[in-house]
Amino acid sequence: MIPILFVVVSGVLNSQTVSENLGKNQNTEWIISRFLNKEFQNIKISGNPKMVNSPYGKAVYFDGIDDAFFLNEVPLKDMDEFTVEMIFNPAIDGDFEQRVVHMGEISGNRMLLEIRAVDNSWYFDGFVASGENKLALIDEKLIHPLGQWYHVALVVTKNSLSTYVNGKLELTESFSFSSIETGQSSVGVRLNKRSWFKGIIYKIKVSPKKLNVTDFMSFKL
Known part of the structure; x- marks a missing residue:
């Protein structure tokens, strides 16, 4: 695992909503x-979903069957470009197709962080739909061992x-x-409750700009 420089973010949780400072020029953590x-x-x-210990602090385990969170917000709203990061640990016995994070509409404009799990390994799928344009960045040859902690990022520009x-x-x-202006968000499954994720998630961060690698979240073991 490689070290990634720590960056302070501005999104804060309170007793009313899960995120503050949503929208353009604001980070959401x-x-x-x-x-x-x-x-x-x-x-x-x-x-x-169950709280568990992780090397980074308290995290959440998803069982791959029906564990998920659904949020009535879209952190990507008003963003002409963005970076979505996640620190997570995919389990060794999850399903082949797993949607981990979904923001936007169910089948309209949307962004997803996904994985495919095969033979104790996984590969990344970053998907974006914008108007008539749809693209999945996926390569089954770029595999990684399951059951370990990872940092992943999807960087979207115009x-x-x-x-x-x-x-x-x-x-x-x-x-x-x-920009993706409408919809909701889900963590642990697609918004339509298909393709459940099995594993642990510690943190997700949305930045309203293209980040360089040196600006990604801290990731050390």
Whole structure:
């Protein structure tokens, strides 16, 4: 695992909503263990996601059957470009197709962080739909062992998509992007409750700009 420089973010959790300062020129940081606080008014919990210890602090385990969180917000709203990062640990016995994070519409404009799990390994899928344009950055040859901690990132600009695993660029392609203005968000499954994730998630961060590798979240073991 490679070290990634720590960056302070501005999104803060409170007793009313899971995120503050949503929108253009603001970061959103989700510490997933805080989603279990039932005082948050804009979160619905599916199943029984469990708080667990991790090398980074408290995290949440998803069983791959019905554990997920549904949020009545879209952190990507008004963003002409963005970077979505996640620190997570995919389990060794999850399903082949797993949607880990979904923001936007169910089948309209949307962004997803996904994985495919095969033979004790996984590979990354960063997907964006914007108007008539849809693109999945995925390569089954770029595999990683399951059951370990990883940092992944999807970087979206007005004319490109790029994916990273542990700070290393995996794929990049041209793409015409316009901001995602409507919808909701889910963590642990697709918004339509298909393709459940099995494993642990510590943190998700959304930045309203293209980040360089040196600006990604801290990731050390």
